[in-house]
Amino acid sequence: MFDKFDHYIQLLQELNVRLAKAVDTHTHADHITALGALRDRTHCVTVMGEKSGADVVSMRVSDGERIDIPGVALEVIYTPGHTDDSYSFLMEDRVFTGDTLLIRGTGRTDFENGDPRAQYESLFGRLLKLPDWTMVYPAHDYKGDTVSTIGEERAYNPRLQVKSIDEYVDLMNCLHLPNPKMMDVAVPANRHIGLHQEEIAKRGWALMAEDAMRLVGQPSIELIDLREAHERKAQGVIPGSIHMPYDELEENIREGGLLHELVAATGKRIVFYCAFGERSAMAVQAAQDAGLSSACHIQGGVDAWKKAKGKVVR
Ligand SMILES: [Fe+2]
Structure with a gap:
């Protein structure tokens, strides 16, 4: 996120690594992305899914493709539901789930073309098919947790304790959450990130x-x-x-x-x-x-x- 831009740059310097690619899981509604700023500073390649509403990113990827960085590969999994441009990225023993699967939660599905049915399929049809020991790194966690596992979430995530897709849809449709404070600013800003x-x-x-x-x-x-x-x-x-x-x-x-x-x-x-x-x-x-x-x-x-x-x- 843009608020953490200085922190990211500092970390790159401290760890003495070059940022080759920066990947966004989806168009965020609750904060402004650092993708454009990171590209401008480090000349990295920006990556999002092909369904992303962003005006320009350097590279768009689709389900089943691989994102290669020397020594690292991410497998692209299209996981719509929170938004229609939500993707997860699998790296060997860990998966970056964006806001599709959170720790003890799942991303809301009531704006940005969200769809609880699609999210159920993304969760039960894709992410929960990964081995139980797969580590789960969500985009954020407002309680301060950073990592979980597929097995842990399957057992203890209250949103995943449903018996059917209809039960999940009902659950998601009854949340009645207020819109994020930043939404009217963040969504348009996050769609205009291309280099000038x-x-x-x-x-x-x-x-x-x-x-x-x-x-x-x-x-x-x-x-x-x-x-x-x-x-x-x-x-x-x-x-x-x-x-x-x-x-x-x-x-x-x-x-x-x-x-x-x-x-x-x-x-x-x-x-x-x-x-x-x-x-x-x-x-x-x-x-x-x-x-x-x-x-x-x-x-x-x-x-x-x-x-x-x-x-x-x-
Ligand atoms: Fe989100």
């Missing part, structure tokens, strides 16, 4: 998809795909592009790096692209800072390219 790509455009470092279509294939252009292998497979690839994942950008653009040397040797213009233009916008800034003054990107990424009827191959 127009700032990059103002500096002349952006191509609209239609302009990019005219340039692609010309020998003076080197098109660089910053996405990960699974995104390329799922979304298709712009013909003639080189794959260079965002994670490897820094080593490629610095002096002696592949891209740096390629530009030095050929004078080619570098055109970055990614899924929605956010990673490529950050890449343009980094490349410009590294002295690659011809670097630009396709604004809006493959998403905009496809909307403009640009060709992709699979």
Whole structure:
């Protein structure tokens, strides 16, 4: 959450780790997300589920996909009900459940397209199918608890002691909770978290998809795909592009790096692209800072390219 931004940054420094990806489980109604601020400070990749109402995140994932970070993998489980964009993330012996499964509770289902029936399925059909020893880390706990287990929640979570889906729906529909204080501010703020790509455009470092279509294939252009292998497979690839994942950008653009040397040797213009233009916008800034003054990107990424009827191959 945004209130804890300074704490997150301090922890990153203290633990001496680089933030590669920041993942939100859903669009929060009770606080403002730190996702955008973390991206702006650390240039991390922002991740949410494909059903997220956020305007732009760097990467959208769907049920069954994996989120890879060197040494770590999260399996994506779509768990709608609290909101229609609620996801849980399984990492070996632990699951991050957002507000779907809380410690001795479950997330309310009465706003943001919440649905108690869907939540019952997410709980009983997905999360409670995990082994009993799986540790449960919810998005928050107002009592101060931080971790539980699937077995513990199955036994002692009062919301899970129902005999049928109808009993669960009745239970959730009778809660009559007041709306969160922050809701009218938090929900719109959490939907507008995308990087301001127009700032990059103002500096002349952006191509609209239609302009990019005219340039692609010309020998003076080197098109660089910053996405990960699974995104390329799922979304298709712009013909003639080189794959260079965002994670490897820094080593490629610095002096002696592949891209740096390629530009030095050929004078080619570098055109970055990614899924929605956010990673490529950050890449343009980094490349410009590294002295690659011809670097630009396709604004809006493959998403905009496809909307403009640009060709992709699979
Ligand atoms: Fe929530």
